Amino acid sequence: MCSCISVLPSSPASTNPLTVCTLLFPITPSLHLAPRIIVVYHKNTNVYPLRCRGRHLGGGSVMETAGTGVHRSGGVNHGRSDRLGIIGFGAIGRRLASFFATTEDGPRTLALLVRDHQRDAASALVPGAQVCTDIEGFLEAVPTVAVECASASALGTYGPRLLEASCDLIPLSLGAFADRATERRLLEAAARGPGRLEIAAGALGSIGFLAAAREHDLDRVTITIGYPIERWRVMGAERFIDLDQVRSPTPFLESDARNVATLFPGNLNVVTGASLAGLGLDRTHVALVADPTVTQAWFQVEASSASGPVRMHIGGRDAAVDADPIDYTTFSIIRLLKRRCASLAI
Template sequence: MKIGLIGAGAIGQYLLKYINGKHHEKMEITSVLVRDFDKYANLQKEYRVKLYTDIDEFIDSEIDIIVEAANVSVAVDLLPKIIKRKEVMLISVGALANQETLKLVGQSDNRTLHLPSGAIGGLDLIQNAKGLGNLDSVSLTTRKPALSLIDELPDKEMIVFEGPASEAIDKYPKNMNVSIVLSLAGLGMEHTKVTLIADPNVDKNIHTIHATGNFGEMELTVKNVPLLENPKTSSLAALSVFSTLERLAEKVKIG
């Protein structure tokens, strides 16, 4: 499987390292779209890729799927165009908080938008329960180091937001990507309850998902270790992208 990569930041270079750098037998990154050619020119020799700065030339290159690993604004700008011509994996899922973008994606013919699970888990169970209307409630409690959310360190944990995912995404666009994926897998942005906590006693992001329905009840907590290359990105988020690509390349698929 030949992959086109948009962006060469922390996750982009993680993928280059573990796919091309380790000579993966079933997939290869062949094309990389960047804004600054000179800044990333060394990637061509190090990872045997071709760099592009023109979006049309990039899309027309010999690739089977495009992985967006840039940022939300780039994703909002480019997604409507690239989804018309290629399969896409979207990492900056915050782009889907934009209803127009979500609508355009839904109108794309015969192209699939793949969303990795990112920094959380349990999405397979939630999708299974949702399938026959057996899902009653879904909530997400996210606990983050206090100073990543507020300016002054509080004496104790502080709830900075409580409400539907749609409002959480609007108020905290850089902190609530996981709520978008969870909402799309489950009951939607209006019916997914989100609680965001600034906690002076934690040093990592902690996500707890609670879901109920006819199937029973689920509670899952994930404590994310930061990615070594970029502490602002969770290691699990990068792993989920790599794992999703591997599953696409496999003949036997689970779930």
């Protein structure tokens, strides 16, 4: 095949937001390079995100300022090449937006998808971001990665559209996967791409050991979750236990992860995250514990594979039951986002 690079135009077409150029590279047995790479210029963002056979490769491989007529390819751009979109403006959404609005270490917050009554607060928090109240406006900002921290409904509705639009997606409302139809729709959309799903460890802090164990005959995963009495009460656990009679840590429900996530929608995302990393929702065992001795949640993960047993315990901080837990969830997302453009990826 021919080996050539098309020179990008010195200025974008004024009547068309997209200017497409084709790059052709040779294919060799040792280098499985795609024969066709499309570079798309978007006039609203002045960048050329790279797509290869429909797969979005991110701004780290190709990035250009409009009007230069020059691009670079190959290697990895460790600067702020990712363009971050955040869906949801609750505690986690605000914390992420604020963090990436003030740090140079990670992606730039480009777009926020919020409710109507949150527009002014979002604009004040991140003045340079595009604040949207509908998914169409959010997609027009062309984020390369989006964090969903809104709801399971939002994930199920917006997830496939984001993935189809070449936007990688880091979902937090993982309870959406408990519904088989939604799980299938999201996984099929990720398989088609060009965007991909990236699952964060969330409140567990780490799930990499489960993904590693899966490569070596992982055969058992048990997740035990302990919450204070008042938190279980708010979540409706009195369907299963008389919480007023609990004087010591008391298990009250054991089941598979899919059933538990269905019984407590929107509250036990750690169950789904660990299940996706390991054996899946139907083969992961979950035990729920009402614990009057703590004020914040604790988690324990036990797994067994051919590499040996693993046991991990994550304790909650000392804070009031109704306080913002400020657990590992936000910081696991920050780590993922910073890792995407880090020179040393851990």
